[in-house]
Amino acid sequence: MVLQNPWANLISADSQLYQFFDVEVLSHSIHISPKYRYLFCETPKVACSTVKSTLQRAELSWPELEYSDDEFIHNRQYSPLIGPLQTGDFARTMNDPNIFKFAFVRNPFTRVLSGFLDKIRRNQPQKAQILRMSGRSGHDLSVEISFSEFIDAICAMPDSMLDVHWALQSQVIFLDSINYDFIGRFEQLEHDARLVFDHLSIDFESYWKRHDPHHTGADNRLLEYFDCELIEKVLLRYDNDFRLFGYDRSLPI
Numbered sequence: 001m002v003l004q005n006p007w008a009n010l011i012s013a014d015s016q017l018y019q020f021f022d023v024e025v026l027s028h029s030i031h032i033s034p035k036y037r038y039l040f041c042e043t044p045k046v047a048c049s050t051v052k053s054t055l056q057r058a059e060l061s062w063p064e065l066e067y068s069d070d071e072f073i074h075n076r077q078y079s080p081l082i083g084p085l086q087t088g089d090f091a092r093t094m095n096d097p098n099i100f101k102f103a104f105v106r107n108p109f110t111r112v113l114s115g116f117l118d119k120i121r122r123n124q125p126q127k128a129q130i131l132r133m134s135g136r137s138g139h140d141l142s143v144e145i146s147f148s149e150f151i152d153a154i155c156a157m158p159d160s161m162l163d164v165h166w167a168l169q170s171q172v173i174f175l176d177s178i179n180y181d182f183i184g185r186f187e188q189l190e191h192d193a194r195l196v197f198d199h200l201s202i203d204f205e206s207y208w209k210r211h212d213p214h215h216t217g218a219d220n221r222l223l224e225y226f227d228c229e230l231i232e233k234v235l236l237r238y239d240n241d242f243r244l245f246g247y248d249r250s251l252p253i
Contacts, residue, residue, distance in 0.1 A: 025164060026174070031081040032093065035059055036200045038100040039093065040081075041173045044165045045114045046106045046186045049073050049211045051193065056080055058197075058207045070213040094178055102196050103173040105245050106186035107252050108238035110218045113225055115166040116150050117216035126163045133157065147225045155237050169241050183245070187252075222251055 031040045031052065040055060042048045053073045057065045059080040072078045084090040093099055106114075119126040128138030130145055133153035137143075154166055164172055173180075182199075184192030190208070197204040226234075235242065235249055242249055 027083050027085055028076060029164075029172070029174075030084050031055065031079070032083065032087060032099075033059055033081055036100075036202060037098060038102065038196075038200055039178070041101075041103045041178065043104055043106070043169055043172050045111050045118070045214075046104045046169075047189055047212075049213055050189075050209070051104065052079070053211050054193075054207050054209060057209075058202045063206045070211075073211070100182070100196075100200060101178055101180045102182040102184065103180060104184045104186055104189065104192065105169045105173070105241070107247050108169070108241045109222060109226070109231075109234060109251055111169070111186075112151070112154075112166050112234060112238070113147070113222065114216045114218035115163075116147055116225075117218055117221070118214045119163075119165055120145050120150055126165060129161075129163065130154075148230060151230055151233050151237075155233055168238060170244050175244065185245075219252075222253055226251055 029042050031042065032038070033040075033055070036058070040051070042052060049070065053065075053067070056073070056079055057063055067073055067078070076083060084093070087093045094101075118124070120130060123141040125141075127141050127145065130150055130153045131141075131143060132138045133156060134145060134149050154162060159168060159171060162168070170176075173183075182192075182196060184196065193208065194204045197208070231251060241247070
């Protein structure tokens with residue numbers, strides 16, 4: 001077999017993979033373990049730091065592993081897990097029944113609020129796009145944006161423009177293309193993660209550590225930000241996620 005250009009192989013793996021995100025997002029989001037034979041797709045604002053750092057410790061058989069900079073967890077250069085480009089044939093990996101495929105999702109109400117509190121309230125680069133959608137310059141990130149303005153902005157955008165931190169989770173995990181063996185929930189994260197680890201024969205107690213550098217407490221602040229109008233807007237914007245992942249359509253309070 002002659003190995004072709006890996007980017008070309010990745011792009012040709014499944015055209016549906018690129019309906020909403022480019023190949024670099026896909027390459028960053030997929031984590032594959034040669035050791036335990038799994039494919040994990042991350043979902044931003046769904047315990048990414050905890051899950052990825054735990055999987056990296058397990059891959060290295062290094063329970064004590066800690067990073068001096070939290071962002072190293074998200075930098076693929078430091079991860080022992082491989083990405084789609086390194087498989088040589090990602091379509092084969094995706095369709096291999098011996099590769100265990102899993103992801104985690106979160107209630108859309110708490111996830112979108114967490115995205116706002118983390119990236120908008122803390123003046124992160126993702127705020128610039130929201131400012132521009134609200135008719136302001138994106139240069140000054142200190143300009144205030146209300147939660148209502150944020151929701152209006154993301155409701156006005158096509159799916160393909162949404163940042164991964166508040167994009168539909170069904171799109172973020174490439175649900176149309178990847179046939180998952182297990183999709184766990186943030187709301188019962190440790191329980192569901194333990195199920196995954198048990199299936200993969202990974203010692204949960206040795207490697208699992210909560211790591212929440214971007215914690216916002218969104219689960220306990222819903223009534224502070226949502227009114228009836230915003231609830232309806234979020235239900236409409238994230239209709240697919242509520243439907244596909246079986247979340248109740250009322251505010252989880």
